Amino acid sequence: MAAVPAHAEQLQLLDFEMEDQFKNVHRRSDVQGNIVLLIGSDRDGSPYNEAWGNAIHESLSDHPQYALISLLAHADLRGVPFFLKGHIRREFPQNPDHYVLMDWKGLIAKAYNFAPKSSNVLVFAPSGVLVRHASGREPDDETLDRLLTALRKLLDEAK
Numbered sequence: 001m002a003a004v005p006a007h008a009e010q011l012q013l014l015d016f017e018m019e020d021q022f023k024n025v026h027r028r029s030d031v032q033g034n035i036v037l038l039i040g041s042d043r044d045g046s047p048y049n050e051a052w053g054n055a056i057h058e059s060l061s062d063h064p065q066y067a068l069i070s071l072l073a074h075a076d077l078r079g080v081p082f083f084l085k086g087h088i089r090r091e092f093p094q095n096p097d098h099y100v101l102m103d104w105k106g107l108i109a110k111a112y113n114f115a116p117k118s119s120n121v122l123v124f125a126p127s128g129v130l131v132r133h134a135s136g137r138e139p140d141d142e143t144l145d146r147l148l149t150a151l152r153k154l155l156d157e158a159k
Contacts, residue, residue, distance in 0.1 A: 010129055011112070011129070012129060012130065013028055013036055013038075013124045013128040013129075013130070014028065014108055014111050014112075015028045016101075016107065018101045018102060018103055018107075019101075019102055020099035020100055020102060021089045021090075021092040021093070021094075021100055021102060022096060023089075026099070026101060028128075030070075031070040031072065032128070034069065034126060035068050035123070035124065035125065035126055035154045035155065035158070036069075036072060036122075036124035036128075037056065037069050037071050037123055037151070038072040038074055038108070038120075038122040039052055039053050039071070039072070039073055039119060039120070040072075040073065040075065040076060040101075040103075040109065040114065040120050041075070041076060041114065041117075041118060041119050041120055042109065042114070042116055042117065044116065044117040045115075045116070045117050045118045045120070045137075046119075048118065048119035048136070048137045049073065051119070051138060051139055052119045052121050052139050052144075053071065053073075055139045055144055056121075056144075056147065056148065056151070059144075059148050060148065060151060060155070063152070063155050065155040065156075065158045065159060068126075068155065068158050069151070069155070072101060073099065073100040073101065074100065074101045074103060074108055074109075075092070075100050075101065076103055076106045076114060077102055077103055077104045077106070078103070078104065078106030078109070080104065085104070088102075089102065112130070112133060115136075117137075118135045118136055118137055119135065119136065119137065120133065121133070121134045121135070123150045123151055125154055126154070126158070132146065132147055134147055
């Protein structure tokens with residue numbers, strides 16, 4: 001488990017353009033100016049992503065500015081042979097409201113040094129600056145508290 005405050009590094013939200021499992025294209029410009037919560041992993045970390053997302057949602061959904069958070073679900077799919085792409089797409093949720101960025105080249109995972117076999121949770125300020133990156137399997141209180149503190153601060157500043 002790792003939690004890295006990124007304010008000193010000033011990493012920015014990558015200028016991305018990726019398809020989801022429905023072949024809809026998503027870009028950085030779609031979330032520009034919002035607080036971005038990116039939750040992603042490789043295949044072995046994927047069972048933990050929903051627990052992190054649910055824990056954050058349950059803790060913050062009553063915040064008056066909660067709608068300013070753009071959630072990006074991310075799948076690090078590098079190494080998947082091209083002939084399996086269709087099969088892999090069909091394994092993801094088929095509800096259009098639960099789309100996942102299909103990162104076939106692992107661009108996001110490499111850019112932010114994702115921990116393997118773990119869920120990676122990144123919080124970006126509306127300016128695009130990475131303010132918190134945590135990784136782990138099941139959410140633990142300390143790491144979750146740090147993520148929630150960063151998100152609450154951004155939500156409070158957005159008032």
